[in-house]
Amino acid sequence: MADKPRVLMCPPDYFGVEYEINPWMSVARGVDHARAAAQWGALRDTLGELGAEVEQMAPVAGLPDLVFTANAGLVYRDVFIPSRFRFRARQGETAHFEAWARSRGFRVEPPPDGMSFEGAGDALFCGATLFAGYRFRSDVQSHQWVGERLGVEVLPMELVDPRYYHLDTCFCPIAPDAAIYYPGAFDEYGRAVIRARIPRLIEVRPEEAHGFSCNAVVVGRTVVLNRGAPRLAEDLRAMGFEARPLDFSEFIKSGGSAKCLTLRVDGEEAAAWRDPDSPP
Numbered sequence: 001m002a003d004k005p006r007v008l009m010c011p012p013d014y015f016g017v018e019y020e021i022n023p024w025m026s027v028a029r030g031v032d033h034a035r036a037a038a039q040w041g042a043l044r045d046t047l048g049e050l051g052a053e054v055e056q057m058a059p060v061a062g063l064p065d066l067v068f069t070a071n072a073g074l075v076y077r078d079v080f081i082p083s084r085f086r087f088r089a090r091q092g093e094t095a096h097f098e099a100w101a102r103s104r105g106f107r108v109e110p111p112p113d114g115m116s117f118e119g120a121g122d123a124l125f126c127g128a129t130l131f132a133g134y135r136f137r138s139d140v141q142s143h144q145w146v147g148e149r150l151g152v153e154v155l156p157m158e159l160v161d162p163r164y165y166h167l168d169t170c171f172c173p174i175a176p177d178a179a180i181y182y183p184g185a186f187d188e189y190g191r192a193v194i195r196a197r198i199p200r201l202i203e204v205r206p207e208e209a210h211g212f213s214c215n216a217v218v219v220g221r222t223v224v225l226n227r228g229a230p231r232l233a234e235d236l237r238a239m240g241f242e243a244r245p246l247d248f249s250e251f252i253k254s255g256g257s258a259k260c261l262t263l264r265v266d267g268e269e270a271a272a273w274r275d276p277d278s279p280p
C-alpha cells in the first residue's frame with residue numbers, strides 16, 4: 001500500500017493582514033482571528049479525514065504569511081528548493097522553511113542570489129512537466145534555473161492579471177493528465193500551452209475563479225476548495241473527482257485559500273515523479 005499523503009501546514013496564531021503586497025490585501029479591513037483559526041482547523045481536519053498526515057510547523061510572531069506553506073519552496077523527490085520572496089515583508093520566512101526542510105532530511109538547494117522564486121505557489125507539476133508562473137512574484141529566470149537544476153521540462157507562463165499573482169490562484173493540476181484553470185489569468189500563449197499539453201481540462205468561470213476556487217488541495221480524487229463554485233464542482237464530478245467546499249474567507253483577505261495553506265511533502269497527486277516506477 002502507498003504511504004500516507006504528507007502535508008505541511010502552519011497554524012495561524014500570528015496570521016493577519018499587516019502589509020499589502022497583492023490586490024486582495026487591505027490592512028484597514030483586518031482579519032477575524034477566531035474565524036481564521038476555525039477555518040484553518042477545518043482544513044487540517046478535512047485533510048486528516050481524507051487520509052493525509054498533516055505536519056505542523058511552529059508559527060512565528062511577526063511573520064503573518066508563514067501560514068501559506070505553499071510558498072515554502074518546491075519539493076522534488078529528496079530536493080527542496082526554498083523560496084526567494086519578491087517582497088521584503090516575506091523574506092524572514094525563508095530561514096524557517098529551510099530549517100524545516102533540513103530537519104526532514106531534504107537536500108536544500110537555494111536559487112542563486114538575485115532571483116525571485118515563490119515555490120509551489122508558482123511551480124506545479126502536471127505529469128512530468130513543471131508548469132511555472134512568472135511576472136508578479138517569481139522571475140522567468142528562476143524557473144529556467146529550477147528546470148536545469150532538477151533536469152525536468154519547465155513551461156514558463158506569464159500571469160497577466162494582478163489578482164492572480166501566483167500560478168496556484170488560477171491553475172491546479174488534479175492528475176498527471178488533468179487540471180483546472182482560469183483562462184483569463186493567462187495570455188494567449190499561456191492558454192495555448194495549457195491546452196496543448198494537458199489532455200483533460202476544466203475551465204473555471206470568472207465569477208468562480210474570483211472566489212479562489214482554483215486554489216485547491218487534491219488528495220486522491222477529492223478536491224478541497226473554497227465554497228461557492230457549484231459549476232466547477234459539477235465539472236469535477238463529471239471527471240470522476242469530488243469537490244469538498246470549505247470556507248476560507250479570512251485567508252482570501254490575504255490573497256490565499258486552501259492550496260496556499262498547504263505544501264504537499266511527498267509530491268502532488270498530479271506529479272508523475274511520485275510514482276515509484278518513474279525514472280529518477
Ligand code: ARG
Binds near residue numbers: 022025065068121254
Ligand atoms: N499574502 C500572501 C502573499 O501575498 C498570500 C500568499 C498566497 N499563497 C499562494 N501560494 N498563492 O504573498
